[in-house]
Amino acid sequence: MIRKISIDQLTTGMYIHDLNLAWFDHPFVRNQFMLETLDDLAQIRATGLKELYIDAARGCDVTEAPTLEEVQATTEATLLEALSRQVKPEIELRPASLRDEAVRAASIHKQADKAVRKVMQDVRLGRMVEIAEVEDVVDAIAGTIERNASAMLGILCIKNKNEYTFLHSVAVGTLMIAFAKSLGMxxxxxxxxxxxxxxxxxxxxxxxxxxxxxxxxxxxEEFNVMKSHPLEGWEVLRQLDGIDPVALEVTLHHHERLDGTGYPHKLKGDEIGQITRMASIVDVYDAITSDRVYHKGLPAAQVLRKLWEWSPNHFDPQLVQHFIRTVGIYPVGSLLRLHSGRLAIVVEANAAAPLLPRLKAVFSLRTNSYIQPVDIDMAWEAQRGGDRVVGVESPEQYRIDIGRFLLAR
Incomplete structure (x- = not known):
């Protein structure tokens, strides 16, 4: 049985099921292991986490602690309650058709990847960084998001673990633009x-x-070197003429957390600016949904629920809610199981009603085979009492190439 316990209840002899932290916020190679030494216990406590999950079937138990199912039910209920009220987005993000914008979005994504690579390579080689191209790319991304945000967000879900460092920066930049626009900035x-x-x-x-x-x-020692990257980046960027102060602030403090457990300066609450708070949410979201050599990415819908669970200790709950509205509670590229027995890919978010995205049904669970793709508007289905979402599935389990369908739309 999986239970959620407080850090004060953690002792040696417990089997840790989930440290309840982003993988880059702790030095352990995995989230699941037997806690055997006081040194490991001290390292876990040093991360500043307040709650984590144990497997009572594989180690010591805390019988009064809530089960994983109970925690998930509470998280889901509070999240759905927060999102249940349909609201009009601050700006309209869907004036162009998805099909018309998809090709343009793919081209802009390649342009952004090229610009980020050049910056990163210049830093590595000790050359002066030019940010004019970065600013041009931001304007191009902003334009495609204004025309149709889902076109670009769909490109982001096609990930390559060997290109993580570059694609992660492109994704965070893109999501920050969409996030800021959705807030009416x-x-x-x-x-x-x-x-x-x-x-x-x-x-x-x-x-x-x-x-x-x-x-x-x-x-x-290695973990401390890894945690030095915000300060190292700040040192590089602050030498550039005309660098945006917001970029400096975000580079230095995107790993800070509201409860003061982040780094490098352990800032708390209002000491962290709004855009930096936004960046911390986006950074964790993209990192945890991405595959690495040592980390299997989690489904986006699951990560959004973890972000909600981790607020308000780590993240601003209001901003997390706004972010979920921006990408949709079922983000573009998610694979959903429908009551009809079909599997459908989310192709377009619905900012006004995050629970009711636009889908493309591609697979039948009844015949265990692909079907002719069918477009589904879940808002329309809800109005007429039609099909509904009953779960989130793993594309790998059914060998469904999400990118193939998104790029073909």
């Missing part, structure tokens, strides 16, 4: 948020590759 602030997102991990180019891509557990 002005054009200059949107641009600042996008530039900050694209540049936020610049300091990782100062981390040795053998640490950055190490497949095993980091030593305490």
């Amino acid at each position: 002005d054009a200059d602030t949107v641009r600042s948020a996008g530039v900050a997102g694209l540049l936020h991990d610049t300091g990782k180019m100062c981390v040795p590759d053998d640490i950055l891509n190490k497949p095993g557990r980091l030593s305490e």
